[in-house]
Amino acid sequence: MRGAVGACAKKESSVFHGKVLVAQGGGPTAVINQSMVGAVLESRKFRAVELIYGAVHGVRGIVDEDFYDLTQETTHNLEMVANTPSSALGSTRDKPDLKYCQEIFKVLRAHEIGYFFYTGGNDSSDTVRIVNDEARKANYNLRCIHIPKTIDNDLVENDHTPGFPSAARYVAQAFMGINLDNAALPGIYIGVVMGRHAGFLTAASALGKKFSDDGPHLIYMPERVFEIDRFLSDVKQVYERHGRCVVAVSEGIHDASGQPIISRLAREVERDAHGNVQLSGSGALADLLTQKVKDALKITRVRGDTLGYMQRSFIGCVSDVDQNEAREVGEKAVQYGMFGDRDGSVTIKRTGHYSVDYELVPLEMVAGKTRTMPDAFIAPSGHDVTDEFRLYLRPLLGKGMPDAHRLRPNKVAKILAGG
Amino acid sequence: MRGAVGACAKKESSVFHGKVLVAQGGGPTAVINQSMVGAVLESRKFRAVELIYGAVHGVRGIVDEDFYDLTQETTHNLEMVANTPSSALGSTRDKPDLKYCQEIFKVLRAHEIGYFFYTGGNDSSDTVRIVNDEARKANYNLRCIHIPKTIDNDLVENDHTPGFPSAARYVAQAFMGINLDNAALPGIYIGVVMGRHAGFLTAASALGKKFSDDGPHLIYMPERVFEIDRFLSDVKQVYERHGRCVVAVSEGIHDASGQPIISRLAREVERDAHGNVQLSGSGALADLLTQKVKDALKITRVRGDTLGYMQRSFIGCVSDVDQNEAREVGEKAVQYGMFGDRDGSVTIKRTGHYSVDYELVPLEMVAGKTRTMPDAFIAPSGHDVTDEFRLYLRPLLGKGMPDAHRLRPNKVAKILAGG
Numbered sequence: 001m002r003g004a005v006g007a008c009a010k011k012e013s014s015v016f017h018g019k020v021l022v023a024q025g026g027g028p029t030a031v032i033n034q035s036m037v038g039a040v041l042e043s044r045k046f047r048a049v050e051l052i053y054g055a056v057h058g059v060r061g062i063v064d065e066d067f068y069d070l071t072q073e074t075t076h077n078l079e080m081v082a083n084t085p086s087s088a089l090g091s092t093r094d095k096p097d098l099k100y101c102q103e104i105f106k107v108l109r110a111h112e113i114g115y116f117f118y119t120g121g122n123d124s125s126d127t128v129r130i131v132n133d134e135a136r137k138a139n140y141n142l143r144c145i146h147i148p149k150t151i152d153n154d155l156v157e158n159d160h161t162p163g164f165p166s167a168a169r170y171v172a173q174a175f176m177g178i179n180l181d182n183a184a185l186p187g188i189y190i191g192v193v194m195g196r197h198a199g200f201l202t203a204a205s206a207l208g209k210k211f212s213d214d215g216p217h218l219i220y221m222p223e224r225v226f227e228i229d230r231f232l233s234d235v236k237q238v239y240e241r242h243g244r245c246v247v248a249v250s251e252g253i254h255d256a257s258g259q260p261i262i263s264r265l266a267r268e269v270e271r272d273a274h275g276n277v278q279l280s281g282s283g284a285l286a287d288l289l290t291q292k293v294k295d296a297l298k299i300t301r302v303r304g305d306t307l308g309y310m311q312r313s314f315i316g317c318v319s320d321v322d323q324n325e326a327r328e329v330g331e332k333a334v335q336y337g338m339f340g341d342r343d344g345s346v347t348i349k350r351t352g353h354y355s356v357d358y359e360l361v362p363l364e365m366v367a368g369k370t371r372t373m374p375d376a377f378i379a380p381s382g383h384d385v386t387d388e389f390r391l392y393l394r395p396l397l398g399k400g401m402p403d404a405h406r407l408r409p410n411k412v413a414k415i416l417a418g419g
Numbered sequence: 420m421r422g423a424v425g426a427c428a429k430k431e432s433s434v435f436h437g438k439v440l441v442a443q444g445g446g447p448t449a450v451i452n453q454s455m456v457g458a459v460l461e462s463r464k465f466r467a468v469e470l471i472y473g474a475v476h477g478v479r480g481i482v483d484e485d486f487y488d489l490t491q492e493t494t495h496n497l498e499m500v501a502n503t504p505s506s507a508l509g510s511t512r513d514k515p516d517l518k519y520c521q522e523i524f525k526v527l528r529a530h531e532i533g534y535f536f537y538t539g540g541n542d543s544s545d546t547v548r549i550v551n552d553e554a555r556k557a558n559y560n561l562r563c564i565h566i567p568k569t570i571d572n573d574l575v576e577n578d579h580t581p582g583f584p585s586a587a588r589y590v591a592q593a594f595m596g597i598n599l600d601n602a603a604l605p606g607i608y609i610g611v612v613m614g615r616h617a618g619f620l621t622a623a624s625a626l627g628k629k630f631s632d633d634g635p636h637l638i639y640m641p642e643r644v645f646e647i648d649r650f651l652s653d654v655k656q657v658y659e660r661h662g663r664c665v666v667a668v669s670e671g672i673h674d675a676s677g678q679p680i681i682s683r684l685a686r687e688v689e690r691d692a693h694g695n696v697q698l699s700g701s702g703a704l705a706d707l708l709t710q711k712v713k714d715a716l717k718i719t720r721v722r723g724d725t726l727g728y729m730q731r732s733f734i735g736c737v738s739d740v741d742q743n744e745a746r747e748v749g750e751k752a753v754q755y756g757m758f759g760d761r762d763g764s765v766t767i768k769r770t771g772h773y774s775v776d777y778e779l780v781p782l783e784m785v786a787g788k789t790r791t792m793p794d795a796f797i798a799p800s801g802h803d804v805t806d807e808f809r810l811y812l813r814p815l816l817g818k819g820m821p822d823a824h825r826l827r828p829n830k831v832a833k834i835l836a837g838g
Contacts, residue, residue, distance in 0.1 A: 028603045053831055057603075067831035080824035086599035088826050093604065110834045177732035180505030184447045184476075185512065189728070282709070283702010283725055290701070306702050308724030309608070313596035316736060316821040402735040405499035407507050412472055412486035415529045 017114030017141060018050035020334075022070070025058040025120030025127070026093075027151065028086035029163025030170075030318045031326035032119055035147050036089065037082035038330025039117045040070050046338050053111070057090035058120070059127060063103045067111070082327065085166075085315050095123050101130040108135075108142065115143045117333050121150040121161075122368055125345050129363035132343050143337040146345040146363060147329050151312045153200035156369045157361050159350040160200075162329055165322035165396035167194075167311050168204035171248075172397060174307060176208035176404055179215040179246055186244035187301025188235060188293050189215070192286045194311050196252040199223050199373045201311065205248035206385045207393055210404055215246025222252035223373045224382040226261055231289075232296045234383055239299065251285060251306075261285065282306070319398035325356065332358040354395035436533030436560060437469035439753075441489070444477040444539030444546070445512075446570065447505035448582025449589075449737045450745035451538055454566050455508065456501035457749025458536045459489050465757050472530070476509035477539075478546060482522045486530070501746065504585075504734050514542050520549040527554075527561065534562045536752050540569040540580075541787055544764050548782035551762050562756040565764040565782060566748050570731045572619035575788045576780050578769040579619075581748055584741035584815035586613075586730050587623035590667075591816060593726060595627035595823055598634040598665055605663035606720025607654060607712050608634070611705045613730050615671040617791045618642050620730065624667035625804045626812055629823055634665025641671035642792045643801040645680055650708075651715045653802055658718065670704060670725075680704065701725070738817035744775065751777040773814035 020043045022036055036054070043049045054068045055061035068089070070078075081088045096104065108116060108131070118128045125146040135142035148155050151167035171193055182189045193202040199221025206219055217238040220226055226249075238245040254260045262285045286304030293302045329346045336342050344360035345367075351357050377389035439462045441455055455473070462468045473487040474480035487508070489497075500507045515523065527535060527550070537547045544565040551563035567574050570586035590612055601608045612621040618640025625638060636657040639645055645668075657664040673679045681704040705723030712721045748765045755761050763779035764786075770776050796808035 024603075028600050054826070065831075065833040065835055068826060069829040069831050070826070072829040073826060077824065077827065080822075081826055084599065084822075084824045085596055087603040088824075091603045107835060111831075173735045174729050174733055177504055177734040178728055180503065180734070181447050181728050181732035184443075184506040184510045282723065283706050287702050287706075303728065304701065305727030305729070306724065307729070308726075309597055309600050309722065310593050310724070310726070310729065313600035314593055315596040315599070315823060316592045403499075403503075404734060405496065405503045405507075407473070407487060407489070407492060407500055408496065410488040410491040412484075412488050412530075414484040416484055416526060 017112045018048055019111060019113045020049055020052045020115040020117065021055060021062070021067070021108065021113045022052065022089070022117045023055035023058050023062065023119070024087040024089050024091050025118060025124035026091060026149070027312055028091055029149055029151050029312055030085040030166035031162055031322050032086070032149050033084055033088045034082045034323050034326035035119045035149065035162060035330035037078045038327040039147065039334050040078060041075065042331040042334040043115070044071070048338070053113070054089045058092035058094065059096050059100070059104055060092040060094050061090065062107050063100065065107055065111070085318070086313055096127045096130070098130060101127060102134055104131050105134040105138070109138070109140055114141065115337050117145050117147055117330070117337070119147040119149045119330070121152070122155055122366060122370060125363055126367035128345070129367045132363060143341065144343045144363070145333040145337050145360070146366065147333045148346060148348065149326070151201060152195055152198050154198040154371045155366055156371045157345070157347045157366050159348050159356065160396060161348070162322060162326035163312070164200060165319040165398065166317065167201055168207070168393060169319045169397045169401070170311050170314055170317045171201055171204040171307065172207035173317060173402060174208070175205040175216050175246065175248060176402065179208060180404055182215060182244050182246050185301070187303060188239065188245050188247070188290070188299055190247045190249060190286055190289050190293070190304040191216070192249055192251050192304070192306040194307065195222065195250045197222055197370055197372055199250050202248050202250040203373065203377065203385045203389055204393060206390065207397065211406070213242055216248040217242065217245050218247045218383045219385060220247070220249040220253050220383055221373055221378060222250045222254060223378060225256045226253035227255070228292060232292065235293055236297055239297070249285070249289065262288070319396060321396055321398040329358060336360045436531045437467055438530060438532045439468055439471045439534040439536065440474060440481070440486070440527065440532045441471065441508070441536045442474035442477050442481065442538070443506040443508050443510050444537060444543035445510060445568070446731055447510055448568055448570050448731055449504040449585035450581055450741050451505070451568050452503055452507045453501045453742050453745035454538045454568065454581060454749035456497045457746040458566065458753050459497060460494065461750040461753040462534070463490070467757070472532070473508045477511035477513065478515050478519070478523055479511040479513050480509065481526050482519065484526055484530070504737070505732055515546045515549070517549060520546060521553055523550050524553040524557070528557070528559055533560065534756050536564050536566055536749070536756070538566040538568045538749070540571070541574055541785060541789060544782055545786035547764070548786040551782060562760065563762045563782070564752040564756050564779070565785065566752045567765060567767065570620060571614055571617050573617040573790045574785055575790045576764070576766045576785050578767050578775065579815060580767070581741060581745035582731070583619060584738040584817065585736065586620055587626070587812060588738045588816045588820070589730050589733055589736045590620055590623040590726065591626035592736060592821060593627070594624040594635050594665065594667060595821065598627060599823055601634060601663050601665050604720070606722060607658065607664050607666070607709070607718055609666045609668060609705055609708050609712070609723040610635070611668055611670050611723070611725040613726065614641065614669045616641055616789050618669050619792060621667050621669040622792065622796065622804045622808055623812060625809065626816065630825070632661055635667040636661065636664050637666045637802045638804060639666070639668040639672050639802055640792055640797060641669045641673060642797060644675045645672035646674070647711060651711065654712055655716055658716070668704070668708065681707070683707070738815060740815055740817040748777060755779045
């Protein structure tokens with residue numbers, strides 16, 4: 001793919017439009033502003049660039065002509081914003097259809113935008129693709145580049161996506177602490193992790209383990225069918241061995257028919273614009289599972305937490321590798337657009353352990369597609385990860401991961417001996 | 420109180436017992452091991468100390484004679500454990516009655532324990548008090564010292580308690596991120612924070628605010644009666660002003676009769692050994708409140724999270740002030756026991772902004788008592804904190820608090836103007 005310029009079609013018009021537009025879509029991440037700032041600062045190095053606009057709340061801000069002139073922002077403040085989690089320009093859950101994309105293009109043309117950089121997941125890359133098609137049909141010279149981002153790590157063509165490593169680090173650190181807490185006050189703990197179709201983030205909980213008896217002892221990912229009875233017997237087995245059990249479970253677990261476990265109980269299931277059942281922002285799944293364990297296994301201390309929005313927004317838990325890569329995909333988007341005069345989606349390819357490079361691939365290769373955990377990352381039991389996954393994830397978590405230490409038991413002989 | 424040795428009664432026997440016993444009780448914290456290690460390392464400096472035992476799982480480990488010999492642990496590993504959150508010796512929820520305390524004393528005497536250091540909350544200090552009484556009645560020479568700890572910050576006689584600053588830091592950082600997330604994708608967010616009777620931890624969410632329109636916009640503490648209708652109108656008002664609303668609410672909120680709001684809906688309320696309704700480890704309260712908002716205000720995007728066990732166990736979010744103070748209360752406990760030959764509870768007194776000193780007070784002054792937020796810390800509205808509270812809490816959070824930065828808007832003129 002590298003150097004295959006022809007793979008990403010050029011448009012024919014030679015009229016030059018000197019404005020850059022950046023926008024942020026979908027769920028925020030800890031490093032999404034790095035990509036935005038990378039694109040803004042890199043763009044300002046090109047003589048051809050006249051002004052740099054930021055769309056407020058993603059595509060919604062484009063159709064509303066709600067733009068900030070980022071050329072009037074200072075470098076210092078941009079750097080400060082880069083280090084701040086969550087979309088500084090605002091985001092949106094709008095998923096543009098053809099008509100919506102035509103509106104976007106109308107505004108881009110009116111403001112003489114020549115370069116459109118949109119950071120988001122696979123929905124966002126699809127938007128970029130359609131807007132690009134509209135520009136081509138209108139013979140309007142527009143470079144359209146998608147910058148990857150998603151904590152779910154579910155974009156195809158990418159070794160991983162910016163935002164995922166920091167969220168994975170949060171999840172690993174959370175379970176590292178939860179394991180210690182559960183060891184101090186033994187019982188059953190069930191932690192529900194974000195991820196509708198892809199189990200990467202739930203699997204990241206395994207990186208909190210150090211000793212063989214550490215939790216999470218069971219990890220359920222949406223790539224495998226979830227059976228309540230099997231789950232209960234797994235928990236029972238671990239509890240009998242260790243006197244406690246820590247479980248990490250994806251919010252997207254479903255039965256053999258594909259129905260989400262959560263929808264079995266929610267009295268009123270909320271659906272989003274795409275018809276998806278709302279999974280986050282509710283503790284229902286954790287509460288359902290803890291109740292099942294209490295009822296079936298007669299264990300007293302059963303606790304459930306939903307890790308919630310902290311997974312993507314907690315300030316102060318970020319991977320430096322993620323920060324740097326998020327910055328680089330933003331820069332590379334601009335370089336591909338300016339030097340390469342190409343449209344496409346910037347992707348992360350792993351080139352060493354650990355090293356990456358960035359490639360531009362055609363938008364249709366990424367748009368609307370979903371990647372899930374490869375089988376090689378999931379243990380045959382279906383409730384654990386493999387060493388291959390651990391090796392894959394570890395370098396992404398970055399420097400300064402905390403470590404947990406134990407006392408080494410030197411038992412004192414009993415005197416009263418149960419007397 | 421300082422120097423008032425007479426305030427803490429001495430026992431009469433002069434028989435010396437050369438063993439130290441340390442134990443950890445109640446909910447784990449991020450720094451509870453600092454206190455344990457502080458006591459262990461300080462004890463080893465005294466010639467009179469023969470061996471240092473650690474009780475496994477608190478008082479439960481004492482009655483079971485389940486001890487580790489910590490004298491055989493290395494200094495390096497003790498330091499590593501000090502920096503690890505959650506009770507390394509294990510904890511327990513047992514609340515000893517008189518008979519249980521007599522069992523404890525029996526074991527202490529059998530193992531010739533001369534110094535008993537117990538880290539915990541007000542229940543634990545009551546245990547120390549009863550064990551101390553038993554020793555006195557038996558004319559057995561035992562120094563009994565309670566070392567403070569609780570993320571709830573609800574011990575009387577203390578400016579604050581070890582464990583609280585780190586938990587407060589987690590809550591502040593969580594809401595700092597949540598506010599950014601909610602600003603990017605506007606809606607209603609309700610975050611439920613630990614704290615049955617005392618609102619300190621919920622109030623800590625306010626330290627995440629930087630700009631006047633930042634969340635949390637509403638903070639509900641158990642020191643004030645919670646009225647659903649009032650809550651709904653508060654949310655509506657904030658939403659109309661800002662187009663979004665972030666709420667921090669204590670798990671312990673209750674109605675005018677004192678009934679917890681959570682017990683209004685839970686189909687099967689769990690109660691602990693003390694008859695308290697189980698509040699943590701369930702998402703029920705957040706789900707109840709989000710449903711109320713959805714039903715009453717017809718707002719689409721309403722999300723709720725329960726911050727859960729991460730508040731006390733998340734690894735990698737700790738206040739250095741808290742670490743140091745937790746270490747010091749452990750050291751001071753030993754120094755008061757050895758040099759002062761006194762029993763009591765170590766307390767933290769604020770002596771400057773910011774500086775503290777440690778005083779030993781009689782056990783009965785702390786045992787079984789609960790401190791709540793002073794009125795001066797709660798705004799007259801009842802749903803916010805005062806600047807006095809902010810000034811109180813800020814130094815406790817320690818060095819290196821993350822900061823959130825915004826883009827400064829330079830609006831671009833519309834061209835199509837809604838066309």
